[in-house]
């Protein structure tokens with residue numbers, strides 16, 4: 001079960017996996033995620049399903065190496081297995097034909113954006129995409145995104161690829177130029193905060209997919225709670241997508257940083273162990 | 278009641294006066310200071326000598342009131358008298374006719390409001406009741422350690438398949454009985470480990486994991502199949518299960534969703550539900566060396582609530598090094614829903630009880646981490662719908678307290694995963710599945726439910742009782758008797 005079928009490097013510290021998960025591959029819809037765990041002592045972490053092949057019975061996941069768990073996952077070789085995979089979790093994206101959809105993805109947030117852009121494209125929408133990253137090596141999935149986009153713009157902080165500047169600058173250029181009916185924004189919380197402020201200014205309905213801390217993914221722990229329109233929501237069962245204009249991003253930012261100290265320490269110890277071994 | 282000869286003899290071997298002169302056994306316990314250094318079980322269990330002596334106290338009443346107090350009707354005097362006679366394995370068999378999991382129930386049942394409350398010693402003689410719970414645990418442990426566990430007989434094997442959703446007490450009790458009736462039983466569990474709350478909620482120091490594993494292994498031996506990492510309604514739908522031949526369903530999906538109080542600051546870092554805290558520790562091993570899941574180590578830990586979950590959380594925090602571990606509860610000791618023994622153990626371990634207090638707001642430092650709680654004092658007013666006195670806030674009683682970690686343990690609501698994906702299933706306004714009476718039958722043909730998903734947060738034994746009733750109803754439905 002859950003055998004790694006294929007593995008590919010997508011850029012600096014970003015890896016794509018195709019893993020066996022026949023039941024999930026049949027049920028999965030854009031916007032869904034899985035929770036995976038590596039080894040008996042592993043942590044449960046959420047990963048968006050970026051693609052699936054129901055006939056082969058596989059799903060694809062994209063992992064950015066940021067800590068112990070992502071490091072462990074990224075170290076898996078073809079033929080090895082992921083200890084636990086459960087899903088598909090979360091509510092699927094509400095896909096409809098609206099006209100033009102602006103897809104704004106930053107960093108590893110481009111991975112969860114891919115299946116959503118694909119679905120909106122298939123529903124007959126015009127897709128304009130803005131991808132952003134700090135630097136060239138961190139721009140992932142450009143080719144794949146291009147396949148579903150009528151137009152695609154890359155923004156880098158240092159200008160090493162595409163235009164130099166922030167994602168919001170690229171988005172605003174487009175918004176000023178043509179009518180946007182809907183926006184989808186996925187990336188680091190701080191980016192989503194500013195992209196949604198921008199679309200709010202232009203009154204564009206926007207969805208954001210929130211990358212909260214999670215444990216079970218079934219509504220049981222409340223670690224994933226966020227405030228949306230003044231109400232408490234659990235990202236794993238009520239989300240992960242919400243009306244971006246109603247999300248309290250400042251609270252999300254603080255909560256995401258909650259375990260940073262512990263995680264950093266763990267990762268340090270883990271890497272030390274690796275060197276020692 | 279007709280008594281066997283051996284039992285009549287046993288009865289005559291001591292006078293009632295002699296029996297009543299024996300003092301209730303004291304459970305041997307791990308020393309409170311030692312306890313806090315690790316996660317070992319607090320209650321060590323009775324010795325053979327202690328168990329037999331305690332069994333002698335039981336007067337073997339003609340109309341035993343204790344049985345009425347047991348939600349599953351265990352034949353208590355009979356199992357106790359087998360202990361007195363020294364036949365511990367037979368005693369275990371007697372319990373297992375009504376309760377397949379005595380090692381679990383002997384540890385976590387609230388005996389003081391069930392069987393022991395009805396015991397004639399307590400009810401009529403104004404003495405301490407017979408320690409029924411300790412004795413139950415004793416025979417279960419004796420049997421397990423003897424290596425000759427009684428595996429119940431299995432009825433005529435049938436090829437009919439039955440699916441059980443959830444591997445908590447309700448699910449495993451239903452699965453055990455269904456397998457005994459001869460059905461092909463599959464249990465589907467959303468998490469990566471089996472046992473429901475027994476596994477992710479109740480800590481090792483109260484219910485060691487090896488006991489849950491042992492009981493689940495016994496179910497595997499009688500043919501029950503377990504599948505982890507499968508969420509019914511997500512990974513597989515009930516229609517998928519019907520297509521693969523399942524003829525009846527038992528839903529024991531529990532009351533997973535933690536409630537919060539909705540007061541300002543409740544989403545600050547360092548504030549979490551008891552489920553989150555206990556899951557990190559018990560299911561994910563966060564406090565163990567080499568496990569990847571992180572957890573906070575609070576210095577001043579406040580736990581909001583007075584139930585078993587609150588006691589488990591506060592005692593866990595104490596074991597993880599909290600200098601102050603506090604229970605903040607809006608009523609008084611009398612109304613506390615936790616088992617009496619857990620409250621006692623918590624006190625021994627140095628837990629502080631701030632009863633008649635209620636949090637009104639949480640404050641945080643510049644990093645968003647909680648650092649103070651604003652509280653107000655309460656007094657008890659008239660009884661409310663639950664029959665307990667309603668707590669009323671005292672005017673101008675607000676004050677604040679230092680806390681760098683807060684665990685909210687004010688109850689749970691039903692897991693909506695199933696009902697969300699089965700709109701035809703009738704649920705109450707509070708989200709519990711509606712069942713018709715003793716049959717535990719839901720409004721959809723072939724569907725039965727029990728445990729916390731039907732009752733809201735209840736008890737292990739109530740969940741097990743539901744599972745068994747439902748198994749019997751499913752058996753009648755499938756076999757047409």
Ligand SMILES: Cc1cc2nc3c(=O)[nH]c(=O)nc-3n(C[C@H](O)[C@H](O)[C@H](O)COP(=O)(O)OP(=O)(O)OC[C@H]3O[C@@H](n4cnc5c(N)ncnc54)[C@H](O)[C@@H]3O)c2cc1C
Nearest residue numbers: 443445446447467473474509530531585728729735736737
């Ligand atoms: C910390 C804590 C301490 C407690 N202490 C005591 C005590 O001392 N004594 C006592 O009597 N009671 C105690 N209780 C209450 C008791 O544990 C519960 O009443 C009991 O576990 C309910 O059993 P259940 O089988 O209905 O549900 P659960 O034990 O909650 O099990 C439900 C299971 O179903 C799974 N599930 C849910 N949805 C799905 C789905 N769609 N597909 C597949 N699987 C699913 C869940 O993951 C879970 O494992 C305690 C509860 C807690 C939280």
Ligand code: FES
Nearest residue numbers: 217219221222236
């Ligand atoms: S991850 Fe536990 S409730 Fe959402």
